[in-house]
Amino acid sequence: MPSAPANDPAEVAQRKYRLRTIITWHWISSAISLVGMMLFAITGITLNHASQISAKPDVQTQSAELPPDLQELLQIEQHEDKAALPVELADWLGERFQKPIGQRQAEWSEYEVYLSMPGPGSDAWLAIDRETGFVEFEQTQRGWISYFNDLHKGRNTGPAWKWVLDLFAIATLVFCLTGLLLLIEHARRRSLTWPLVGLGLIAPWLVAILLIH
Secondary structure (H helix, E strand, C coil): CCCCCCCCHHHHHHHHHHHHHHHHHHHHHHHHHHHHHHHHHHHHHHHHCHHHCCCCCEEEEEEEECCHHHHHHHHHCCCCCEEECCHHHHHHHHHHHCCCCCCCEEEECCCEEEEECCECCEEEEEEEECCCCEEEEEEEECCHHHHHHHHHHCCCCHHHHHHHHHHHHHHHHHHHHHHHHHHHHHHHHCCCHHHHHHHHHHHHHHHHHHHCC
8 A cells, every 4th residue: 555645635634633732731820820830930949948048936825815705605615525616606716816717626624725737838826715715826827939939849738729729730730741741742853852852851850860869
């Protein structure tokens, strides 16, 4: 059976269609992952030099007395270990200290309720004396660099941000894979393509093997 001519129109059309599809997926994935890749690149540097970036934590402490009805509600509630605060109590505390409580799990004991509320770049906790209704609240802010570093690590960010991280990761993978396909398409006209790809693979591997102990 005779082979198809080198410039077979059907083959050329198929190659152009394949190239257009790869380019389309490449620019869409790059648009989706652009902000994420910039964020992760910048915070990669700040995390790598965390010991050289000084930040003074801002610690704020407040206290309050529960209203009689909420104190009575707190005394009625019986929990052996961990449970969310009653909705009325959580709403009052969130409004009083300007810190959303939601359905966070608090640690209950006979005399005290303790609630830890860590977040990206911050930490907070409150303790409630079940007998007197006295509430102590403390919040620590570690600054914007710490905030974005924690976003990078997914530390204390909740399930919604984890979904965002997954989306960025998938978009970045598509961007890289379509970039690889474009490299394959154009490699024959760019002699440095595969040496540079190999350098990007071998250099980190050699550093990891030889210089990390």
